[in-house]
Amino acid sequence: MHAGRWFDDLAVGEVIEHSLRRTVSEMDNIMFSSLTLNFQPLHLDAEYAKGTEFGERLVNSMFTLGLVVGMTVPELTFGTAVANLGFDSISFPAPVVHGDTLKVSTTVTSLRDSKSRPGVGIAGFEHTGTNQRDEVVVLCRRNAMINRRPAGG
Numbered sequence: 001m002h003a004g005r006w007f008d009d010l011a012v013g014e015v016i017e018h019s020l021r022r023t024v025s026e027m028d029n030i031m032f033s034s035l036t037l038n039f040q041p042l043h044l045d046a047e048y049a050k051g052t053e054f055g056e057r058l059v060n061s062m063f064t065l066g067l068v069v070g071m072t073v074p075e076l077t078f079g080t081a082v083a084n085l086g087f088d089s090i091s092f093p094a095p096v097v098h099g100d101t102l103k104v105s106t107t108v109t110s111l112r113d114s115k116s117r118p119g120v121g122i123a124g125f126e127h128t129g130t131n132q133r134d135e136v137v138v139l140c141r142r143n144a145m146i147n148r149r150p151a152g153g
Contacts, residue, residue, distance in 0.1 A: 002079025006149040007111070007121035014108045020071045023101040024059050032063040059096040061138070068129035068138050071104045082120055082145040090140040094131070101132045109141065120145050 033043045041048040042058050049057040073081075096102070110124030123146050129138040 003074055004076050004078040004080040005146070006080055007123060007146040008149045010108050010111055010123055010146070012108055012111055016072075016075060016106045016108075018071055018075055018104045018106065020074065021101055021103045022067060022071060024064075024067070024096055024098060026057075026098045028063060028067075029057065029059045029098060033060045036060075036062065038062070054095060054097075056097055059098065059100070061092045061096075064092065064096050064102070064129065064138050065090060065140065068102065068104050068127055069140070069142070071102070071129075072106050072125070072127055076106060076125070077144060077146065080147050082117075082147055085122065085143040085145055088124075088141040088143070090138070092138055094135045094137050096131065096137050100137070102129050102137065104129050110143075114145065117145070120147050122146075 029043055033039065038060055040060075042052060042054075043060050044057070046057055049055070105128050107126045107128075108123060109126050110122075112122050114120045114122055122143055124141065124143050126139070126141045128136055131137050
């Protein structure tokens with residue numbers, strides 16, 4: 001079962017505008033921060049956060065990263081990915097706050113054959129997450145091992 005793209009269906013320079021959008025809630029932030037034992041008061045303590053330059057709590061950036069990558073799965077790697085190999089860069093140019101709605105676009109930055117596995121390739125992706133004001137909130141480059149189209153498929 002797959003809905004994602006086979007390695008053979010990707011093209012360098014291709015841009016995919018993902019259809020999923022997601023509004024980030026206070027619950028998302030509190031649960032994620034608590035589950036990962038990140039008790040940074042900027043994420044959890046409204047009174048503390050009021051005294052910062054932001055004036056309000058910020059969403060945990062690791063949640064933002066995971067959400068943005070996850071939002072790409074249905075149209076990109078669902079059922080075709082073998083493994084996420086790593087991130088070359090991750091940046092958070094603007095903060096995410098409770099109530100922000102995120103959307104994602106992906107650019108295919110590179111494609112190469114796997115040296116160790118003949119049935120897969122290595123794809124480079126740049127994911128750009130933006131909020132409802134079109135501000136970039138996360139930009140990451142990652143490499144993933146993607147299955148080639150099966151014979152007869």
